[in-house]
Amino acid sequence: MTSPSPLEHALPPELVSDWEALNSRWQEGPLREWLEALPDQFSTGLSPARYGDLSRWREALAALPPLPTAAIRLNTSRVGLSGTAPDETMDALHSALMGLHPWRKGPFELCGLHLDTEWRSDWKWDRLADAIAPLTGRRVLDVGCGNGYHCWRMLGAGATEVIGVDPTPLFILQFKAVQHYLQQPAIHVLPMTLEAMPEHLHVFDTVFSMGVLYHRRDPMAHLASLKHKLAPGGQLVLETLVIEGDDDALLEPNGRYARMGNVWQLPSPGLASSWLKLAGFNEVEIVDVGVTSVEEQRRTPWMTFHSLEEFLDPEDPTLTIEGFPAPRRAILTANVI
Numbered sequence: 001m002t003s004p005s006p007l008e009h010a011l012p013p014e015l016v017s018d019w020e021a022l023n024s025r026w027q028e029g030p031l032r033e034w035l036e037a038l039p040d041q042f043s044t045g046l047s048p049a050r051y052g053d054l055s056r057w058r059e060a061l062a063a064l065p066p067l068p069t070a071a072i073r074l075n076t077s078r079v080g081l082s083g084t085a086p087d088e089t090m091d092a093l094h095s096a097l098m099g100l101h102p103w104r105k106g107p108f109e110l111c112g113l114h115l116d117t118e119w120r121s122d123w124k125w126d127r128l129a130d131a132i133a134p135l136t137g138r139r140v141l142d143v144g145c146g147n148g149y150h151c152w153r154m155l156g157a158g159a160t161e162v163i164g165v166d167p168t169p170l171f172i173l174q175f176k177a178v179q180h181y182l183q184q185p186a187i188h189v190l191p192m193t194l195e196a197m198p199e200h201l202h203v204f205d206t207v208f209s210m211g212v213l214y215h216r217r218d219p220m221a222h223l224a225s226l227k228h229k230l231a232p233g234g235q236l237v238l239e240t241l242v243i244e245g246d247d248d249a250l251l252e253p254n255g256r257y258a259r260m261g262n263v264w265q266l267p268s269p270g271l272a273s274s275w276l277k278l279a280g281f282n283e284v285e286i287v288d289v290g291v292t293s294v295e296e297q298r299r300t301p302w303m304t305f306h307s308l309e310e311f312l313d314p315e316d317p318t319l320t321i322e323g324f325p326a327p328r329r330a331i332l333t334a335n336v337i
């Protein structure tokens with residue numbers, strides 16, 4: 001056995017395998033620039049000095065029990081592993097995964113353990129899966145991917161490489177818990193924002209930005225940055241909170257929206273389309289619009305904090321607790337030449 005290189009020694013242990021895989025895959029072309037920045041980004045993104053809970057989450061990861069070999073499920077609503085395991089193993093699995101609470105995006109299932117997350121993220125997937133360019137053979141970027149639930153679905157849909165980025169360290173470790181069992185070499189969830197990536201890459205065939213646009217103070221800058229990640233002929237899949245209204249309707253909550261901070265601008269679907277055209281995208285299509293239900297986002301044993309029901313006006317659930325229109329979401333697709 002060879003001893004680790006000084007670089008590997010400095011990397012967060014969870015990300016050494018990502019570094020090794022990407023280092024061998026990205027030697028050529030524009031991704032090399034990003035490769036050079038990765039070690040610093042990994043160390044900052046999972047820094048124990050910045051994130052006091054990291055050691056507790058690491059203990060949870062280390063406590064994951066071995067599971068019997070079973071079939072990997074990527075194309076079902078519950079991503080995970082089939083099969084069964086003895087009760088003691090399942091108890092250990094339950095307790096290790098609960099150490100990574102709250103689980104927001106999913107669902108997952110491991111040997112019969114149903115990780116019933118706050119969001120039925122599979123419903124979002126079902127709304128977009130047939131409306132986007134087929135992912136077979138494509139290199140995909142998922143910006144703000146959370147714990148990577150949709151990244152697994154993208155891999156299951158045939159993508160050859162899936163890169164998710166998200167700045168929230170708990171979500172990276174949740175991804176690692178699932179990857180611990182699924183062991184798929186072509187999927188990586190990396191701890192960083194979109195803005196931390198090299199601006200001009202032009203290498204991804206499909207870029208997803210779902211649930212991120214309204215968190216950005218400058219939505220046009222976000223769209224421009226997404227465009228710069230797309231290869232010629234590539235497709236953007238944009239999902240965002242919207243409001244009902246004319247093609248120029250815009251809500252600026254100026255404070256909290258459904259108890260969320262950092263919500264800057266909610267356009268109408270028509271205005272979101274105009275933004276995409278202004279940013280230089282072509283063939284812009286609104287493929288879905290709908291109100292988020294309390295069946296889709298709700299408290300579960302795996303996410304025991306308040307959820308959508310508590311964020312709505314108890315007298316009038318068509319309004320948020322602050323009196324704004326209740327969450328409505330749109331999915332748009334747009335292409336680059």
Ligand SMILES: C[S@@+](CC[C@H](N)C(=O)[O-])C[C@H]1O[C@@H](n2cnc3c(N)ncnc32)[C@H](O)[C@@H]1O
Nearest residue numbers: 143144145146165166167168193194210211212
């Ligand atoms: C509402 S969640 C959406 C998760 C997932 N994409 C989905 O649609 O279910 C937004 C995610 O974006 C991440 N995020 C926030 N700002 C970001 C940024 N500047 N770049 C990348 N991700 C960001 C957050 O950590 C969070 O996990």
